[in-house]
Amino acid sequence: MQFDLTILGSNGAIPAYDRFPSSQVLNYNGNIFMIDCGEGAQFRMNKFNIKRGRLDNIFISHLHGDHFFGLVALITSFNLNWREHPLNIYAPAGLEEIINLHFKHSKTQLRFELSFHHITNDKPVKIYEDNVLTVETIILRHRLPTTGFLFKEKTNLRKIIADKITEYNIPHQTIIEIKKGADFIDAAGNKIANAELTLEPPNPRSYAYCSDTIYTESVAEQIKGVGTLYHEATFIEEHAERATETFHSTAKQAAQIAKLAGAGKLLIGHFSARYENLDTLLNEAREVFANTELAEEGLTFAV
Ligand SMILES: [Zn+2]
Ligand SMILES: [Zn+2]
Numbered sequence: 001m002q003f004d005l006t007i008l009g010s011n012g013a014i015p016a017y018d019r020f021p022s023s024q025v026l027n028y029n030g031n032i033f034m035i036d037c038g039e040g041a042q043f044r045m046n047k048f049n050i051k052r053g054r055l056d057n058i059f060i061s062h063l064h065g066d067h068f069f070g071l072v073a074l075i076t077s078f079n080l081n082w083r084e085h086p087l088n089i090y091a092p093a094g095l096e097e098i099i100n101l102h103f104k105h106s107k108t109q110l111r112f113e114l115s116f117h118h119i120t121n122d123k124p125v126k127i128y129e130d131n132v133l134t135v136e137t138i139i140l141r142h143r144l145p146t147t148g149f150l151f152k153e154k155t156n157l158r159k160i161i162a163d164k165i166t167e168y169n170i171p172h173q174t175i176i177e178i179k180k181g182a183d184f185i186d187a188a189g190n191k192i193a194n195a196e197l198t199l200e201p202p203n204p205r206s207y208a209y210c211s212d213t214i215y216t217e218s219v220a221e222q223i224k225g226v227g228t229l230y231h232e233a234t235f236i237e238e239h240a241e242r243a244t245e246t247f248h249s250t251a252k253q254a255a256q257i258a259k260l261a262g263a264g265k266l267l268i269g270h271f272s273a274r275y276e277n278l279d280t281l282l283n284e285a286r287e288v289f290a291n292t293e294l295a296e297e298g299l300t301f302a303v
Pocket of ligand 1: 012013022064066067212270
């Protein structure tokens with residue numbers, strides 16, 4: 001099953017050096033989930049060939065403009081392109097008012113349903129669930145109420161051993177039951193135990209998005225064992241004081257959270273416009289957590 005992340009925008013606050021404000025898309029088996037929608041996100045979707053028709057769920061971390069200024073434009077384009085199916089937006093309550101005000105004064109009547117799901121940030125809650133995925137909020141600490149998002153794959157089906165299908169002549173329609181743990185009864189009535197036919201399922205994959213936040217160890221608690229962690233890394237260590245003042249993190253602090261959480265991989269982003277070269281951010285993070293990459297625009301990472 002495909003489960004990957006494409007970075008559309010990697011910068012904090014002000015766009016700089018061709019870097020756009022925050023936005024990412026997760027692709028789970030062809031379904032697209034957007035996380036934050038900074039200015040210009042739809043241009044980046046076009047550039048990186050993201051299929052917008054498969055985008056039904058958008059998650060907004062907080063109401064600083066660098067995380068949602070692209071949304072009115074994206075929704076407007078959906079409308080002009082005759083979208084008909086509903087679009088879900090998970091965000092702090094104020095966003096509904098902001099978006100509706102735009103459409104009220106532009107006398108825009110949307111052809112599709114825009115469903116707002118209001119996020120609170122007093123405790124982590126499950127805000128989305130389908131057959132294969134759940135999404136929980138992560139409580140972050142920033143200048144506005146802010147939540148991250150933890151995407152978790154549901155427990156996988158067992159893996160069937162391909163050779164056994166031919167060996168026992170297993171009909172196609174029974175494979176799903178075997179993957180769920182059933183034994184197989186062959187044409188002669190012999191029972192073949194599930195353990196002989198299948199392997200343990202692979203560990204469920206998970207992705208945590210944490211932007212924007214001051215260094216907060218409780219975040220690591222909540223995302224223990226996460227496969228891939230994106231954590232904001234607005235500043236280098238030399239500007240650690242500035243990070244604290246503005247409720248942001250340094251690259252080193254992002255790496256400390258990854259280490260505490262026992263994450264498999266760390267992606268850092270939300271870079272300050274003051275840095276053209278990002279090497280120092282990367283190096284400082286790698287000193288603490290070796291498996292770190294820059295979440296640069298256009299890159300796709302397997303979760
Ligand atoms: Zn921001
Ligand atoms: Zn912010």
